[in-house]
Amino acid sequence: xxxxxxxxxxxxxxxxxxxxxxxxxxxxxxxxxxxxxxxxxxxxxxxxxxxxxxxxxxxxxxxxxxxxxxxxxxxxxxxxxxxxxxxxxxxxxxxxxxxxxxxxxxxxxxxxxxxxxxxxxxxxxxxxxxxxxxxxxxxxxxxxxxxxxxxxxxxxxxxxxxxxx
Numbered sequence: 001x002x003x004x005x006x007x008x009x010x011x012x013x014x015x016x017x018x019x020x021x022x023x024x025x026x027x028x029x030x031x032x033x034x035x036x037x038x039x040x041x042x043x044x045x046x047x048x049x050x051x052x053x054x055x056x057x058x059x060x061x062x063x064x065x066x067x068x069x070x071x072x073x074x075x076x077x078x079x080x081x082x083x084x085x086x087x088x089x090x091x092x093x094x095x096x097x098x099x100x101x102x103x104x105x106x107x108x109x110x111x112x113x114x115x116x117x118x119x120x121x122x123x124x125x126x127x128x129x130x131x132x133x134x135x136x137x138x139x140x141x142x143x144x145x146x147x148x149x150x151x152x153x154x155x156x157x158x159x160x161x162x163x164x165x
Contacts, residue, residue: 051088051134053163057095059104065093065158068147069110072117075148079124079131086153088134093146096160103146103160111146121148131155139164 058065068075096103103111111118122142125131135145135157144161 051090051137053090053092053138055092055094055163058093058107058158058160059095062104062106065107065147066110068149068156068158069107069114069118071149072114072121072147075150076117076121076124078150079121079128079148082128082131082150082155084153085130085155087155088131089154089156090134090138090140091156091158092163093158093160094162096146097144097162098160099162107146118146121145131157135159 093103094100096107102108122145125135125145125148126142135142140159140161144159145157146160147158149156149158
């Protein structure tokens with residue numbers, strides 16, 4: 001024997017009334033709706049930190065970039081745990097952009113050596129709303145992130161890209 005669940009008519013009326021009230025509230029008070037992530041104020045609230053940009057050539061500071069790449073394994077768990085920062089510094093390695101032929105040979109060699117860790121780092125960055133929105137708000141693709149380094153409550157993100165605009 002097959003039974004069908006039915007709802008008492010008063011339950012249907014209550015659900016319909018609740019749905020109507022919710023729709024009315026949303027149409028009367030648009031401020032209750034979620035802000036889009038295109039809004040600079042919303043992005044600042046999510047990031048909660050000062051975001052600065054800097055342009056350098058990887059060739060000019062190869063040692064620092066290589067040290068950051070070598071520390072990727074340790075920094076993966078730090079990215080996962082990071083919930084608050086004082087400052088996010090995004091360093092655009094302009095000579096490492098694909099349009100410029102990619103990173104200098106010694107940086108490229110380190111990237112290949114730590115390829116799996118860098119892939120995992122990018123996944124962790126995508127999973128950290130604060131860091132992801134800092135990157136995304138500057139129109140940087142995750143595939144262009146080469147390394148990251150932490151200094152107490154400050155972070156430096158190295159990107160093989162040119163600034164947007």
